[in-house]
Amino acid sequence: MTPSDSPSPPRTWKKPPFIANPVIRYGIFIVAAIYLVWAFGSLPFNWARISEGLPRAARIFSGGFPPSLERYELLLTGFKESFQIAILATLLGVFLSIPFAVMAARNIAPMPIYVIGRAVIIISRSFHPVIVAILFVAAVGFGPLAGILTLTLYSIGFVGKLLAEEIEEIDWGQVEAMRAAGAGYIATLYYAVFPQILPRQVGLSMYQLDSNLRASAVVGIVGAGGIGGTLMNAFGRYDYDFAFAILLVIIAVILLSEGISGWVRKKIW
Numbered sequence: 001m002t003p004s005d006s007p008s009p010p011r012t013w014k015k016p017p018f019i020a021n022p023v024i025r026y027g028i029f030i031v032a033a034i035y036l037v038w039a040f041g042s043l044p045f046n047w048a049r050i051s052e053g054l055p056r057a058a059r060i061f062s063g064g065f066p067p068s069l070e071r072y073e074l075l076l077t078g079f080k081e082s083f084q085i086a087i088l089a090t091l092l093g094v095f096l097s098i099p100f101a102v103m104a105a106r107n108i109a110p111m112p113i114y115v116i117g118r119a120v121i122i123i124s125r126s127f128h129p130v131i132v133a134i135l136f137v138a139a140v141g142f143g144p145l146a147g148i149l150t151l152t153l154y155s156i157g158f159v160g161k162l163l164a165e166e167i168e169e170i171d172w173g174q175v176e177a178m179r180a181a182g183a184g185y186i187a188t189l190y191y192a193v194f195p196q197i198l199p200r201q202v203g204l205s206m207y208q209l210d211s212n213l214r215a216s217a218v219v220g221i222v223g224a225g226g227i228g229g230t231l232m233n234a235f236g237r238y239d240y241d242f243a244f245a246i247l248l249v250i251i252a253v254i255l256l257s258e259g260i261s262g263w264v265r266k267k268i269w
Contacts, residue, residue: 064244071242074230075249082226085147086212092148093155093212094205100156101163108167108175108193121164124157133219144225151212151219158211159204163197170196206261213257217250 019025069075103109103117129150136146174192183191220228227246234243 060240063238063240066241067245067248068241069245075227075242075246078220078227078230078246079249079253081144082213082216082220082228085144085151085224085226086209086216089148089151089216090155090205090209090212092152094159094201094208096152097156097160097163098201100160101167102189102193104160104164105167107170107172108189117160117164121157121160124153125161126157129154129215129219130222133222133224137223142223142225147216147219147224147226150224151215154215155208155212159208162204163201166197166200167193202264206264210254210257210261214250214254 017025019028100117100120103113104121105117106114109117132153133146133150136149140146140149170193174196175188178188178192216226217228217231220226220230221232223229227250231243231246234240234246
């Protein structure tokens with residue numbers, strides 16, 4: 001038997017580490033562990049208060065079961081308002097996000113317009129909807145108008161950002177073909193850009209409607225209308241069985257909207 005006929009040892013492959021230098025790799029782990037210990041040690045956790053709150057939490061959960069739907073008229077009224085807020089805000093937000101997305105796409109917008117478009121999207125995304133809802137409640141008062149304005153601004157930031165990124169990744173050949181044929185800016189957008197982003201636009205709109213349904217329950221807690229206000233009042237009256245019924249219905253609605261949006265996206269793509 002010659003050396004070339006002898007069986008070769010089995011070859012094994014090992015995934016290389018993300019950071020090749022072991023000193024830096026283990027150093028990052030040690031620094032992260034030290035930071036976690038410092039963060040937990042320096043934050044003002046009141047363990048005595050937490051231990052006192054556990055029995056109170058147990059009373060809330062025990063009082064919430066079984067959930068009660070006796071005041072279903074109040075629940076339906078709150079959900080009807082939440083749906084109205086979410087649908088109106090989604091329509092307005094998606095419609096307004098299109099021009100800002102075009103402005104914020106670097107490949108089709110000149111630099112000054114790009115800066116303005118990006119600034120609007122960044123400002124829209126800078127604050128949590130609850131903070132924006134507090135500002136709008138202070139400006140226009142309690143009620144659904146504050147919720148619609150809040151979720152419209154929220155939709156512009158989210159949909160506008162993702163749509164602008166989608167425009168920046170389009171196939172540029174169609175745009176060049178339209179320009180070579182002498183098409184203007186609007187015609188190029190209409191026939192070369194929008195057809196490429198339309199499936200993404202529909203998918204984002206469905207996702208945003210789903211997100212606004214969830215957010216409408218949250219902003220209602222601070223007075224921006226919808227089922228959130230009903231939920232807050234139920235907790236304030238220690239009406240835990242009705243509050244838990246509202247929470248269960250919210251979960252059911254979100255599951256239903258997830259299923260519908262997933263079905264629509266599957267049909268589109």
